[in-house]
Amino acid sequence: MNISVVIPLYNAEKYIVETLESIINQTYPVDEILVVDDCGPDRSAEIVKEYSKQHPSVRLIQQPHNQGGSAARNRGLQEARNEWVLMMDADDTIHPNLLKYQLEQLAEYAGVEPAPVCVHPAYVQTDANGNILPNSEYRGQQLPFNETFGSLLVRNYIITPSGLLLNRGAALEIGGYRTNFFVSEDAEFILRLSRKGTFVYFDKPYVYFRRHPTSITSDLKKASNAGKAILEVYSIDEIREAIFNRSFDDQKNLLDFITLLYQYQLFDEGFRYLADITDEEYQQSKLFYQALYYIENNQEIEASCYLDQVLILNDSHGAALNNRAVIYAKNNDSKKACELLESAIILFPGYMDATDNLQAVKKGTREYRFTKRELRKNLLRYS
Template sequence: MNDQLVSIITPAYKAAAYVGETIESVLAQTYPHWEMLIANDCSPDNTAEVVQAYCQRDPRIRLINMPQNGGPAAARNGAIAQAQGRWLAFLDSDDLWLPTKLQDSLTHAHATQAAIVYTAFRRISADGAQVGKPVTVPASLSYHQLLGNTAIATSTVLVDCSKSGPVVMRKTYYDDFDCWLQILKRGNMAHGLNKDLMRYRVLGQSVSRNKKKSALHVWRAYRDLEKLNVIQSAWYFLQYAMRGLLKYRKF
């Protein structure tokens, strides 16, 4: 692993409308030692062409064309498999970073010796015209604390692979949430940086906005993946739901 290099993991599907802005936010980073691995999950639009144009502009950007459509977990794993850095940063193809995101996250990771660092952020509307209030984060999270928390937004995450152990996305509805749980279950801690460094784009068709469906999949994660009993699942689910309601009570 290259100790200075940050490997940015970006799954992309039907991302042509927004992925250019996402890449531009990476190009604007104050920290220069990165590679951006964009896994095109067999997009039917011109996602590959948009990304390829940026690859020609900057060799740090790499396009990975997945052999078949496998969803976000498979795309992320495809990019992770080719990552060369000690650090894995996750950035979805419609989200944006502020310019000091990588630098500030790395500084916090070194200061806390954390396996996972996550940051505060704001939501934006699909066209970027509306910017929401800051979504703040707790100072730290253990495995048990994360079970009942919605604090870690994927596009804010930085993982130190020298501490985390294997970083693998399992094929499940919340593959990212599941991955952070697996890392923390090994005894690691996640540390939050309460600084607004990411813009999460809210799209009308986003599956995560279907709260009933999302709640069902969180419950299944407790029962099927984490093997919690009904009482434990109910306890963590209540905390998760309450924090989610507070987090999304207004834009």
Template sequence: MKPFISVCIPTYNGQKYLKDTLDSVLLQTYKDFEILIVDDRSSDNTIDIAEEYAARDTRIEVIRNPQNLGLVGNWNRCIELANGEWIKFVFQDDMIAPNCLEKLFAATQLGKPIIYCRREFIFEPETDEEVKIAYLNHPSAQNPFGDTVNISAQQYSELALKEIGVNLVGEPTSIMLHRNVFYQFGLFNPHLITICDLEFCTRVAINTGISQVPEVLAQFRVHGTSMTSFCSKNRNYRAKILDELLLIHDFAFHVAYAPIRAVAQQYYPETDLAHLFDQKTFSAWKMARKGEYSNEEFAFSPHIELEKVSKFYPLITRTINRNAIEFLKHDILQKMDLLVTSMKGRIKHFSPVVEYMKDRLKTSEKS
């Protein structure tokens, strides 16, 4: 008999926190679930820990990918292997409260195919103070929907358009999804590296609405070895600039984002998403051209990153080519303005010398 819920735990070198994660899942008051640990070719003791737990509990199945699929690829692999009617991700360094599945199961009666609960943060000792403040002040931590239990597709669309690129509901450990959403709306987008969960939840919720369990039932761990931390240090241009560009591309053109475009047309003045895409493309192209974020490794240089995503999003290339002359003209005008400003400053700096030379010339004329 198939379980009602599949708890999916995608792993990669997660030995440090995996036991805490598994213990939190096994303590659930709700019992009708399976645990799928899908490992992406870890090189540490992750598999040993997973198999140790699997030997003790028949609900646990350990799968090792034949090759490394990457973060999003492994998430999608979990979905392919899951047997449950509902899919609940719990990441290898996060935890859930003992009544988390029970509360989320009860919320399935509300009729929405996506449900989320509130979460709190576990800050590891090495976490920078600025990082802590950023997480605690993030919109999702401020409960943007209040205590509303049933959030309509229109409500979600309006806030998603107002807060483009902002995670409104938290990380996957806070979310449970009906398996049908993956048939209806596709899988996680493998071309995004930090907002793949945000994008997928938005893609679904703007069409179906979303249910909230307004209780803290999940814990998200913040630490220096997470993918988010890695991208912030080594792929900031890719994570901050290009991920948002790809999201706006989908807002403007993807068929699943028609509800967002409908809301945009209701605004006065209308939010022109296609024009916003052009602007963001120009900004990303200009940053890459100027070598901004140049402290990143050559393998992740802005120019290479932009080139890579353009292969999968040809409209980026077409937009750059179509507007190349305008882009270059804008760039040249900016440089000319800077040159004029610089020359004005130099003239002002040398004006006493100029006045002195003029005086000398006048004196020599008299003599």
């Protein structure tokens, strides 16, 4: 099977050669590498031109003017000559065996209906210099087709296009990446694709996801508006149906639906549903989201009562530690606030809210940030 690679290129002169080398050095050789230049102001395109002289499989495609990453990816998908396309960002790298093992995994799903439309890997995060960050693995899961859309709504575990092996026909049939969708456009594409066919998961962290100031700024901007943007695409009824279509017990599905209502700023509706969470297994989550409701309504005394109950049940609850610390800080108890924030950072390295809040307490700036949902085991690194 011949494989194409598509890489949108914009201001990546520091990283693009390393990215290309990781693709050229795959143990399963690629047929073509399409680098789509989105007219950045640096030397990225010139570097790729020079590189292509030594590597004929690399082809530079020039956009007429800057149109954004979605348009660049679509251009690459349209011009690719093969059925399967490996997507990459210009600053990430991949393990030499990624493609080999992805294709082996794909072969195991031959005959599955609906047919596979992508293979997505696990990831490990690196700093700007390519050094692997400790405890930064980010894993997905293999799901049946009818549960994928709902699960991705709750937690999108495909955190970057890099390493995503796409069926070109399926990607084009759904319209590719939306060029008029400027918030979480990668996640929005993945959600549409998940309704087209089966997602195959490769459970090895063979994509090295580089975290540097430019990418971090972009991610934060997207994350802050993602909930509102998703609601503009899907109705609450569609979302409810997708969540409850999963094979989890009704209480977990309900709790996940509540977290989405909160994410979409529908706090009153979500809070009413919390009364139906009765299983002991979900009590600390219920208490946390009850506290968050009162935080959103500026009722911090009530919020503190619920957060204290969470921490009695689980003193390692990172988001509760952060949010309780913020309330302490706002009430001028800096010592207690720092203790809780330092505990949260030890438990969750890279926890940005807690890190920034700790600095704010020490500097006395009083610019604090509450965490609006429970934490994943390993966090995306923003610093």
